[in-house]
Amino acid sequence: MLDFSPSPETEALVARTRQFVEEVVIPREAEVASEPHRLESIRGELQQAAREAELFAPRVPRDHGGLGLNWRDSALVFETAGRSLLGPQALNCAAPDEGNMHLLHAVGSAAQQARYYAPLARGQVRSAFAMTEPAPGAGSDPSMLSTRAERDGDGWVINGDKWFISGADGAAFAICMARTDDGPTMFLVDADNPGFEITALTPTLDHAFPGGHCEVRFADCKVGADAVLGEIGKGYDYAQLRLGPGRLTHCMRWLGIAGRALDIAMDYVNQRESFKKRLAQHQEMQRLVAESAIEMHASRLMIWQAAWCLDRGEKALHETSMTKVFVAEAVNRVVDRALQMCGARGISEYLPLANFYREIRGFRIYDGATEVHRASIGIRLLREAAKRSDT
Amino acid sequence: MLDFSPSPETEALVARTRQFVEEVVIPREAEVASEPHRLESIRGELQQAAREAELFAPRVPRDHGGLGLNWRDSALVFETAGRSLLGPQALNCAAPDEGNMHLLHAVGSAAQQARYYAPLARGQVRSAFAMTEPAPGAGSDPSMLSTRAERDGDGWVINGDKWFISGADGAAFAICMARTDDGPTMFLVDADNPGFEITALTPTLDHAFPGGHCEVRFADCKVGADAVLGEIGKGYDYAQLRLGPGRLTHCMRWLGIAGRALDIAMDYVNQRESFKKRLAQHQEMQRLVAESAIEMHASRLMIWQAAWCLDRGEKALHETSMTKVFVAEAVNRVVDRALQMCGARGISEYLPLANFYREIRGFRIYDGATEVHRASIGIRLLREAAKRSDT
Amino acid sequence: MLDFSPSPETEALVARTRQFVEEVVIPREAEVASEPHRLESIRGELQQAAREAELFAPRVPRDHGGLGLNWRDSALVFETAGRSLLGPQALNCAAPDEGNMHLLHAVGSAAQQARYYAPLARGQVRSAFAMTEPAPGAGSDPSMLSTRAERDGDGWVINGDKWFISGADGAAFAICMARTDDGPTMFLVDADNPGFEITALTPTLDHAFPGGHCEVRFADCKVGADAVLGEIGKGYDYAQLRLGPGRLTHCMRWLGIAGRALDIAMDYVNQRESFKKRLAQHQEMQRLVAESAIEMHASRLMIWQAAWCLDRGEKALHETSMTKVFVAEAVNRVVDRALQMCGARGISEYLPLANFYREIRGFRIYDGATEVHRASIGIRLLREAAKRSDT
Amino acid sequence: MLDFSPSPETEALVARTRQFVEEVVIPREAEVASEPHRLESIRGELQQAAREAELFAPRVPRDHGGLGLNWRDSALVFETAGRSLLGPQALNCAAPDEGNMHLLHAVGSAAQQARYYAPLARGQVRSAFAMTEPAPGAGSDPSMLSTRAERDGDGWVINGDKWFISGADGAAFAICMARTDDGPTMFLVDADNPGFEITALTPTLDHAFPGGHCEVRFADCKVGADAVLGEIGKGYDYAQLRLGPGRLTHCMRWLGIAGRALDIAMDYVNQRESFKKRLAQHQEMQRLVAESAIEMHASRLMIWQAAWCLDRGEKALHETSMTKVFVAEAVNRVVDRALQMCGARGISEYLPLANFYREIRGFRIYDGATEVHRASIGIRLLREAAKRSDT
Numbered sequence A, B, C, D: 001m002l003d004f005s006p007s008p009e010t011e012a013l014v015a016r017t018r019q020f021v022e023e024v025v026i027p028r029e030a031e032v033a034s035e036p037h038r039l040e041s042i043r044g045e046l047q048q049a050a051r052e053a054e055l056f057a058p059r060v061p062r063d064h065g066g067l068g069l070n071w072r073d074s075a076l077v078f079e080t081a082g083r084s085l086l087g088p089q090a091l092n093c094a095a096p097d098e099g100n101m102h103l104l105h106a107v108g109s110a111a112q113q114a115r116y117y118a119p120l121a122r123g124q125v126r127s128a129f130a131m132t133e134p135a136p137g138a139g140s141d142p143s144m145l146s147t148r149a150e151r152d153g154d155g156w157v158i159n160g161d162k163w164f165i166s167g168a169d170g171a172a173f174a175i176c177m178a179r180t181d182d183g184p185t186m187f188l189v190d191a192d193n194p195g196f197e198i199t200a201l202t203p204t205l206d207h208a209f210p211g212g213h214c215e216v217r218f219a220d221c222k223v224g225a226d227a228v229l230g231e232i233g234k235g236y237d238y239a240q241l242r243l244g245p246g247r248l249t250h251c252m253r254w255l256g257i258a259g260r261a262l263d264i265a266m267d268y269v270n271q272r273e274s275f276k277k278r279l280a281q282h283q284e285m286q287r288l289v290a291e292s293a294i295e296m297h298a299s300r301l302m303i304w305q306a307a308w309c310l311d312r313g314e315k316a317l318h319e320t321s322m323t324k325v326f327v328a329e330a331v332n333r334v335v336d337r338a339l340q341m342c343g344a345r346g347i348s349e350y351l352p353l354a355n356f357y358r359e360i361r362g363f364r365i366y367d368g369a370t371e372v373h374r375a376s377i378g379i380r381l382l383r384e385a386a387k388r389s390d391t
Helices: A008-034 A036-052 A071-081 A097-107 A110-121 A235-271 A283-311 A317-341 A343-347 A353-364 A370-390 B008-034 B036-052 B071-081 B087-091 B097-107 B110-121 B235-271 B283-311 B317-341 B343-347 B353-364 B370-390 C008-034 C036-052 C071-081 C087-091 C097-107 C110-121 C235-271 C283-311 C317-341 C343-347 C353-364 C370-390 D008-034 D036-052 D071-081 D097-107 D110-121 D235-271 D283-311 D317-341 D343-347 D353-364 D370-390
Strands: A127-130 A148-152 A155-166 A173-180 A183-190 A196-202 A213-223 B127-130 B148-152 B155-166 B173-180 B183-190 B196-202 B213-223 C127-130 C148-152 C155-166 C173-180 C183-190 C196-202 C213-223 D127-130 D148-152 D155-166 D173-180 D183-190 D196-202 D213-223
Touching: A008 A036, A008 A071, A071 A235, A071 A283, A097 A110, A097 A127, A097 A173, A097 A235, A127 A155, A127 A213, A155 A173, A155 A183, A155 A196, A173 A213, A173 A235, A183 A213, A183 A235, A235 A283, A235 A317, A235 A343, A235 A353, A235 B370, A283 A317, A283 B283, A283 B317, A283 B370, A283 C283, A283 D370, A317 A343, A317 A353, A317 A370, A317 B283, A343 A353, A343 D353, A353 D343, A353 D353, A370 B235, A370 B283, A370 D283, B008 B036, B008 B071, B008 B087, B036 B087, B071 B087, B071 B235, B071 B283, B087 B235, B097 B110, B097 B127, B097 B173, B097 B235, B127 B155, B127 B213, B155 B173, B155 B183, B155 B196, B173 B213, B173 B235, B183 B213, B183 B235, B235 B283, B235 B317, B235 B343, B235 B353, B283 B317, B283 C370, B283 D283, B317 B343, B317 B353, B317 B370, B343 B353, B343 C353, B353 C343, B353 C353, B370 C283, C008 C036, C008 C071, C008 C087, C036 C087, C071 C087, C071 C235, C071 C283, C087 C235, C097 C110, C097 C127, C097 C173, C097 C235, C127 C155, C127 C213, C155 C173, C155 C183, C155 C196, C173 C213, C173 C235, C183 C213, C183 C235, C235 C283, C235 C317, C235 C343, C235 C353, C235 D370, C283 C317, C283 D283, C283 D317, C283 D370, C317 C343, C317 C353, C317 C370, C317 D283, C343 C353, C370 D235, C370 D283, D008 D036, D008 D071, D071 D235, D071 D283, D097 D110, D097 D127, D097 D173, D097 D235, D127 D155, D127 D213, D155 D173, D155 D183, D155 D196, D173 D213, D173 D235, D183 D213, D183 D235, D235 D283, D235 D317, D235 D343, D235 D353, D283 D317, D317 D343, D317 D353, D317 D370, D343 D353
Parallel strands: A127 A173, A148 A173, B127 B173, B148 B173, C127 C173, C148 C173, D127 D173, D148 D173
Antiparallel strands: A148 A155, A155 A213, A173 A183, A196 A213, B148 B155, B155 B213, B173 B183, B196 B213, C148 C155, C155 C213, C173 C183, C196 C213, D148 D155, D155 D213, D173 D183, D196 D213
């Protein structure tokens, strides 16, 4: 039966998360803005505070010290955490660690779980996911994967260049996707492996990822047989396993940013006057508020529905793809409207909107550009329609 | 707990409804298009078929011969019925009768229920809802109500002009909103009352309403004390009671039209070739499909959520208002894209798309124009934000 | 030197055209709406009035009895005439005759000019342009042309089906595009040729074309050697010659409709009150006006610039293509906004907006759907960019 | 007569400007990006190069050492210069100096021209325009001006706070708008006046203005009688005189940025492959190119037309307002599409697109936010319509 009620326990958890974000996390934002090099240490302090507030690691099972939430409850908590760019860091539910944890927990061996998953879940280390390659390698089209792993005794030697590897600088390890003779395969590579090299920190429009976006070179990178994550040749299957939740959690977190942006803008137009009225009395402002609120409402419901699919054990590639397109575009519009509502003040760094504006732009490109998703969604639906008409 | 599973019984009901619409209802559309004067008689035949198929009157309680569905199950059934403009007629869940039944059942006296509700629920008669007035009367702004009812002995005399009274021609009775000394009040007026006059059938872009859109004059229209629906002075409260479900059921039905339009367009581009490819292989077609599918998915979830609010006994004015804006705009875009995908054939009447295009345009205006809703939504949210900031 | 001043003579001509449309043409619209079968006779009366007003045949050379305007002056006159759907009919500058005259004058032999061009220019007959074919023939992609003309003694036999042949019913002749062994070729076919058959009048969303949109069959249609228009095998070149001006004059005329729609809507919101203000005082109405005015201003300038290209003797396929996309989309939005501004009255046929809404929808599809134009424009620009980068 | 041909001289000048920007200006961009503190010195070097290339000061009269272009020719040159954010700096046609020069030349006394205009025209100094105030002062609504100037002997004492005063840091003087008993008045204030204080450099999303956006305090700022620019009480008239050209030259320059962004994106998709095609072969990329090209074409024509109005001596407030709205919105979309076309590379700083994205956002707010312009345009047109209907 259709039901849109979170449980009272979840509502209480969300309320505690909200309070934590407002009172503990947001007050630290100014420090990060003025002293970006302190991001990692502030992250550590916020994680400790989250542990004490019993809000740490919402998706990590209880026996690993987390809250053990399902995807639907996570949707509510992640959105709330996402009201600050530091919130998901504090709760240890930020990308790319969140997706890596999901993948390691699902397909890692016991030894890999102990060595890689456990410290990640505890927030002791960060990680990276090394799949995207510079042209002419694997970008939107995974079939162009050019990094290769060749057998070398019991182990493997990996060679290839990656880029836009978020969080690689400072990560303890990376999950590396490489082509083998038996198909694409994922490898766990320690950052102190001499064959793992960060060749550049790519300067980008966004700055919120601890460790930035890195260019990484695997140069005769030797790893043992135990570095293979899951099974050889199943790299794409695992990438898909990570993909749906990965992009959906992005949606959850960014929806939080949208909510905060709208709140800031509403407060502004509720106070500021122009043309003998409060700005809030101008119909154009009311329209901008309504359009954002409606799109956020639709975004939230699409996220919840896709989370429900994941909780049922589905891959939900279609649902998360539709949701990702809608939410990424909507969140960009919501932040853009908020900035516009605040006028020159929105352009200034006195409000966090200008920063949100920079940070969210990539969301329409990361995890599949809107145009690529739309083509995939269209092709899928057109094929289904063709099948229906044939019968 | 968030849940997006309809019950198996509901799914079975939806499947039967779908089959009924495809096999019984849609085949009659061509007759209505070529011989519009036969709409009422075809409607009667389809209603009989729906009774036999045990699909009749989904929202009417079982003790009145209906299916007794709650709003959430209705959302699924109404959308399915809505795939044909005749579907809701066949199932007796079309506007304005559906809203009038809801209102009569909620506030009508036992005598009024026997006299007005029962035959309406059985599909024996049609009804009208006489609220909207030509300028300078009550349109978007209900405070401009100019029709008056004055006490006349035990009863009342009503005077005033109404327009855009859907279905009035051929209706057995109308619910008339009029201003009294004790506030706006609803009256039940039989169509054979000599003071009830249909002065014109307004020619409009849409033609699907049996009885059209009428201009109605209440000229020294005398009614008894028992004609007051509910209590004197509570007209606006009742209008609001009818409003939420009224606009939401519109959304449900029109979403069905959008789904059918998209299916027709997908079939077309799956077959037609151009520039050495099937049209479906052109990325622009895939994009149009994806955009429509995403907006329909969001529409459906917003409808379900608002239906859940109604099922909880809420008025859901905010939720149904947001949903109405989004769905009305989205459905218009979906039909527009479908027509565009079919090119010249979309412009022709060989496909039903040109007709859908005419029929749905009013939906962005009826039950509150998009611009009016957006202003209301914005004002409501800005006030709430102001309250939050004050505390 | 850039100059945006029409000459005083042109301004005077436009003023006279405006007056003629307001005082002579628009008053006849109601008759056509209520008695559509009288369209042809009313057209004749209006043409006579235009002759007397010295406004007839603006693009026809003076020695053929027209005004002999260049394309830039035509842009101003056609837009003004276009304020009524009957205006271009009255002035003998409507599609498809206008494009056919242009083509006949450019490439017809002296005999063809005397037989076909002269009576067309005088408004004594109507004509058709028979190029588009039903699937799988020539639609957006002209390379799919399937109508064939084979040599038959000195003459030709044409076989094939066409559809969406505007104005064919009642036309004196058609220009037919057919494939020959020597390439696509245009033929002049008299309507009384026994091999020329109108098989159906396609019912469509729009109704303003005298003669409607017809399905035409060329069945063993024998024509003489003198039926070849211009040279054998040059059919595509001629189609392109007609194409640029053809779509540009569409833009001119439809921009007139947009202008009238906006004026009607402004008058409405200037008079009607709601929520204690005139509608015109609501910022949402001001926004809708401004957006339409801005898009119409841009449309007009793009039309003027493309007309200037044509006056310089260029084919202007790029300019007219860009203009067609922008103007078709803009005009549809302008009419849609006007209808929305007028609320329920906009939906009614009491204003001409509902009719404009039906009439203009095809404009985004006729003469190349927006999606097809965008792809062509993009390909052209990307190729030019590639060439620039190579050098 | 409508004419869209620049003169051969202008075309030659544009070609030389283009070459200068490509060969001299753009190569310096990387230095400014990596060492922003060197912006002023690089600006000086580029201005010297522009002088040598005889491209300096396009709008300054020849007798003051400039090129003496009219507005139409300026439109072409400014757009070309605008392809680099440094281009208008190099040519001494950047805001706010360009607008200040226009104003000083139009209303300054001979002494003011010698003291303020001449060194500005020669590029020896920079200037600021101090009108905007923080809330609750003059922002979009100039009637809220709160800075006051009171008579003090022969001279004046100015008190008040300003913000978003572009270029104030490092400027030699500012034009300050202040309220007097005789109405709003403009004053010339030297930057070394002890009452002129830069209280903060506002951190903002954009960084291209030399001197940034400053918060300025006039604290008992004493100026002489000769500091009044033009006449006392005419401040608003002068502001309007500056306004039209000011916002139009913004449009010219930013259109250059749009053109460069599109070129960069076309080069990228012409080279990069995905899904077995060059990206340029994907229809979605072609669409993005076409939409940008069409909007840029419309933007350019609107700019030219408004420039022609200015050249005729009109204030052109309506035309420049419509143009500003359209161009600001269009340029933001063009840059956004270009970034999207380049995917992850677009997000990186390896291309200038991310920087353009930050720089242009304010353009939808500066010189009147889009929403404010739309309301003004709508009100103006609705009033004109009301007048027409009254007659």
